[in-house]
Amino acid sequence: MIREAEAEDTDGIWEIFQAVIMTESTYVFPSDTSREEFIMHWFAPYIKTYVYINNKGQIVGTYILKPNQIGLGDHIANGSYMIHPHYQGKGIGRRLGNHSIEIARLLGYYAIQFNVVVSTNLAAVRLWKDLGFKIIGTTPGGFRLQNREFVDTYTMYLSLG
DSSP states (O other), X not given: OEEEOOGGGHHHHHHHHHXXXXXXXXXXSOTTOOHHHHHHHHSOTTOEEEEEEOTTSOEXXXXXXXXXXXXXXXTEEEEEEEEOGGGXXXXXXXXXXXXXXXXXXXXXXXXXXXXXXXXXXXHHHHHHHHTTOXXXXXXXXXXXXXXXXEEEEEEEEEEOO
C-alpha cells in the first residue's frame, strides 16, 4: 500500500534514508547527514512525502514529490525515491514510480524531471527508462563516489502531457 506519510512515519523513513545513503553511491547526501537535515529535506512544507507499507505493516519504501524549481519553474515536478536495501529488487520502486507519476498528474504538473540520476545506478536508470523517462542531459563527473571516483549523472525527463 502507498499512502501519504504521517508524522509517526518519520522513524521508519529515517531508517530507510540512513541505510540507502550509507554507501554514498546513489544520492548526494553524505553518509553523515543528520536526522535534522533529513527532516528538513524529506518533510519540507512544499514537499509531498509518501510511504510504501508492506503486508506486515512495515515502511519499506518512500518517495517525495516537489516542484523542481520555484516560481516560473514550479510546473515541473522533481522526486526522490528510496527502498530499504532488504526490499530492493521486488518491484517496489516501480510501484512508487508509477504512483508518483499518477500523483504528479493529479497535482497538475506538466512533467517530472530528475536532476541527478547517478549513471552507475543501473537499476534506477533502467527503471526510469522503462517508465518512459528520457535522458536529456549528462553532467560529466557530476557525482563523487565514496572511493572518490567521479561518475557521470543524468538529467531524466518525462512529459505528463
